[in-house]
Amino acid sequence: MFEAPIQRLIDELSRLPGIGQKSAQRLAFHLLTVEEVDARRLAEAIVAMREQVRLCQRCFNVTDSAECSICRDLRRDSSLVCVVERAQDIVVVEKTGEFRGRYHVLGGAISPIEGIGPEQLRMRELVARTAAEGVKEVIVATNPTVEGDTTALYIARILKPLGVRVSRLASGLPVGGDLDYADEITLGRALSGRRDL
């Protein structure tokens, strides 16, 4: 339909998550009309990232050396590990400024529909770490979804017999939200997880 080099770029762009055929087309033509140096800078940023960034050998966070800056930080509490689905979730937890332990990136959540079981995630590495690093508590910060909940229950089942405390982020009303707009499941969780004042 389009000239071959354009079609090839459209095909590559439409493989990205959330980018459909139409968006890929718009992006390709955008990259065709901007200054050539700008288009090249994007291409170079992709290649540079893949060349310079690797995964922390301990927690699988992104890093430019063998271990990530959090794992290298001796002030962090190594007995406390926060389990997240993806590396980008670490930034979100870090922003709260309330967590002083280390992390463990699973690489996703258990999802039978998508064919993702515990063996597709970094569960074995998590179990190995809890023993090797003397982990006392694991806070499961997977997403508040069916998959995230399933993953949290699985982690509790394999780690609690090893004497590790396993906790889960609280579900409930978002701060600053309006009760009117809360869905019934969130409200149900907020009720069952109510705290005494």
Added chain:
Amino acid sequence: MFEAPIQRLIDELSRLPGIGQKSAQRLAFHLLTVEEVDARRLAEAIVAMREQVRLCQRCFNVTDSAECSICRDLRRDSSLVCVVERAQDIVVVEKTGEFRGRYHVLGGAISPIEGIGPEQLRMRELVARTAAEGVKEVIVATNPTVEGDTTALYIARILKPLGVRVSRLASGLPVGGDLDYADEITLGRALSGRRDL
């Protein structure tokens, strides 16, 4: 916030149209987790497109040689020119199979708000072509928006004194649509543009 090479890619991605900070972040981490060869293929497709694709010197369509395949096609009627805003619009008109003339890509539409006047578009080239190529009719196929309509009126004002017939794509109800769902402006256009049966 993120490791420098990741942040750099996020910055580059968020410069793309319709890609916000959050989407850019998701795309960057996606490109970090796919096979390296897949990430590289996207980067290479961007560079290859910029190296291989240029604009037709006659109509500013995309091409891999001096003139695009449509301008080179001797069976096309050179006295009839369809004016579009962007090169990708040509594909849409071509799909109808009802147009056998040539094209002219303006590079946008007149938009005082965005600071785009006739001199930012390929108007001078359009006027030069109509004389040089013996163009008898110009069909303005800019978008049915305020900007597209303004551009069409401007083209009519500069080309009609040169003895060129200037027409505009019909506005009206989309085929297969439902009268119930038509907005009042479209319906108004459909009424004023009604055809005798």
